Amino acid sequence: MPLRSIQTVQNTHLFLALFISSVLLLAVSANTRYLIPLEAVIRWLAQPIVYIAHLPANAKDAAASYVVSMDELQDRNDQLLKDVSRLNATVAELAHARTTIAQLGNALGYIEENRRNQVVCEIVQVNPNRQRQEVIIDVGARQGIEVDSGVLDPWGVYGRTVEVFADTSRVLLLNDERHATPVLLNRTRQYFIASGNGSDEPLTLDNVNLSSDIQVGDTVVTSGLGGVFPEGLVVGVVETVTDIVAESIKHVTVSPSAHLKSKSYLHVIGPVEQP
Amino acid sequence: MTDTQGWSYFLLTIIVALILSVAPMPFDVPDWIRNLKPDWIVLCWFFWIAFQHERCSLIMAFIVGLILDVLYDEPLGINSLLLLALVFAGRFSLRFIQSSVGLRSCIAVLILCFLVTATKSLFLLVTLDVDILISSVVMPPIATLIWWVLLIPLLNSEHSQFRDAVQ
Numbered sequence: 001m002p003l004r005s006i007q008t009v010q011n012t013h014l015f016l017a018l019f020i021s022s023v024l025l026l027a028v029s030a031n032t033r034y035l036i037p038l039e040a041v042i043r044w045l046a047q048p049i050v051y052i053a054h055l056p057a058n059a060k061d062a063a064a065s066y067v068v069s070m071d072e073l074q075d076r077n078d079q080l081l082k083d084v085s086r087l088n089a090t091v092a093e094l095a096h097a098r099t100t101i102a103q104l105g106n107a108l109g110y111i112e113e114n115r116r117n118q119v120v121c122e123i124v125q126v127n128p129n130r131q132r133q134e135v136i137i138d139v140g141a142r143q144g145i146e147v148d149s150g151v152l153d154p155w156g157v158y159g160r161t162v163e164v165f166a167d168t169s170r171v172l173l174l175n176d177e178r179h180a181t182p183v184l185l186n187r188t189r190q191y192f193i194a195s196g197n198g199s200d201e202p203l204t205l206d207n208v209n210l211s212s213d214i215q216v217g218d219t220v221v222t223s224g225l226g227g228v229f230p231e232g233l234v235v236g237v238v239e240t241v242t243d244i245v246a247e248s249i250k251h252v253t254v255s256p257s258a259h260l261k262s263k264s265y266l267h268v269i270g271p272v273e274q275p
Numbered sequence: 276m277t278d279t280q281g282w283s284y285f286l287l288t289i290i291v292a293l294i295l296s297v298a299p300m301p302f303d304v305p306d307w308i309r310n311l312k313p314d315w316i317v318l319c320w321f322f323w324i325a326f327q328h329e330r331c332s333l334i335m336a337f338i339v340g341l342i343l344d345v346l347y348d349e350p351l352g353i354n355s356l357l358l359l360a361l362v363f364a365g366r367f368s369l370r371f372i373q374s375s376v377g378l379r380s381c382i383a384v385l386i387l388c389f390l391v392t393a394t395k396s397l398f399l400l401v402t403l404d405v406d407i408l409i410s411s412v413v414m415p416p417i418a419t420l421i422w423w424v425l426l427i428p429l430l431n432s433e434h435s436q437f438r439d440a441v442q
Contacts, residue, residue, distance in 0.1 A: 011333065018337045018359055025341075025352030030402045035351050042345040049290065049346065053298040126299045129347045170348070198408070200306055 040165065050125060061263070117270035118152075119143055123263055124168065133173035133199055135159075137266060140167045148228050150269040156234040156257030157181065157222060158266055169268070174235070174256050175203065182225040183235050188213050191223055194235055194254055199261075202239050202253040210248045214241050220254050229269065285323060285330045289339060292319035297346045310414035313422045316343060317388045320358065321423070324365035325380060336362045353398055357391050377427065384423045388416035 029035045068076075121143075125136035139145050141164050151158045151171050159179065163170040172179050175196040183194045183205075190212060192205040208214065218238040224231030236254040244251055292315040300309055316339070323331050340355025347354065368383055392415050396407045 014333050015359060015363055018333050019356065022337065022340070022352040022356035022359060026350055026356060027352075029351035039345055039351060042341055046293075046342050046345055049293050049342070050297060053294045053296075057299055057301075125297075127348055128297045128299065129349065132348065134348065 043165075054125060117144065119145065119268045119270055121266050121268055123266065133159075133176035133179075133196065133260070134162075135171050135173065136168050137161075137171055137268070138168060139268060140165045140169050142166055144270050145169050145268055146270075150222075150229040150233070152233065152267045152269065153258045153264050155259055156236065157229060158258045158260065160228050161268065171266075173260055174258060175199065175201065175260055180206075181229070181235060182223045183220045184223040184231075185214065185238075186219040186221050187215075188218075190214075191225070192220075192252075194220060202255050203236060205250075205252040205254060208250040208252050210243060210245070210250055212250060214238060214250060214252055216241055281327070282330065285327065288319050288323070289335075292316050293339070293342060293346065296343070307410065307414070310410045311418045312415065313418040314388050314391065314415050316354075316358070317361065317391055318384070318419050318422055320361055321365065321380075321384055321387065322426075324362065324369070328366055328369060331362050331365070333359060333362060349395070349399070350402065353395060357394060361387055361391060380427075381420060381423060385416050385420045388419045389413075392416060 025035065029039075119139050121137040121139040123135045124138045127134035127136075137151070145161060145164050147161055147164050149161045149169075151160055157174055159171045159173040159176070161169045162172045173196070174181065174194075175198065177196055177198050179196040181194045181203075182191065184191050192208060194203045195206055196203060205214075205220075216238055220235045220238065222229035222231060222233040222235060234257045236256040236258075239253045239255040240251075242251040295315040300312070320331060320336070336358040337355045340353075340358040341351065343349075343354035343358075344351045364387065365383075389412075392412050396412050400407050
């Protein structure tokens, strides 16, 4: 057999072997979690690529925080001092309110829900896949983060952890199509499910009855059901309400309060604090 | 230029393509601009298939595919499968592509890139129920084609020199 034909046959065999391997990998990884250790090894090997890819953005952030004028620093410092002063006053009010609530609770026999730790973190990577709304944060199992921990930004509910590694975690954002949050309307205390619809799209409330009392501008908060978020965290504000008479439902969209498209510090709600 | 240097160039371009693939865009960029990001990996592999197909080994395509799976956070195997198919299809269409760096190569880039993007989106729809956005299927092949068209004058003017240099 000529040399070129032998090479072609060998290449075809190799192609078939690798093709079948890929199909098997795909079938196993799409349906089971057996390949997570292999993924972790490849992820570790690919860390330098991720690091270099994020270098320009990180350098820009670093430059923005280091290269500022004296006046700008002074203004920022003044603003922060004012904020601290205002927040101290709020904390004092809240401490008083908490004592009052505890006294009322004791009188009524109410058992206070255990407090939870909050871990502050930063976004280190954004999933480049345009059909997924996910970020990687710089805290993981070593910092006490668990799967299905709620994640907040300074403005509201941001998402939840779906995979936890040693020092990083993957967070599914509130507006991802696979994310659903049990919520309630602050005004009427009605329970709903808020589902994500992808980037740039508002959240929608599922299965809203035509007779439900919902108005544009109503605040939507977490209901505490599902165990990921405690009750009362701000999810968003009702943006539009449209009656669909033929299906006897209302189409309700909610604008998320969290700034899902900006880089800010995040808080991960940790496990319940032991008394 | 030695064979080792040729391999170094090949590996370097693959690494650069991987870095560009996962390089983040600013948070406030609209989706239509995000969709204009070309498929750097397809562009890079197509370039090497057209000019130095001997270097585009199937094992390398498999490994790069696995790395892409992890970087894109997609099920393990999908990108390796698509890259293997790309290399195999590319080798079969060598005569069609190599005759000139012009219209034919543009058609090949557009079709291959579209097939890769569409197959991946279809797979994600079937397995993970992720909706297919028409813009995210159509725009990356067009962006890749634009980059390829930008490369054509450079490749045509130094085509023979380039081949001599890397061989």
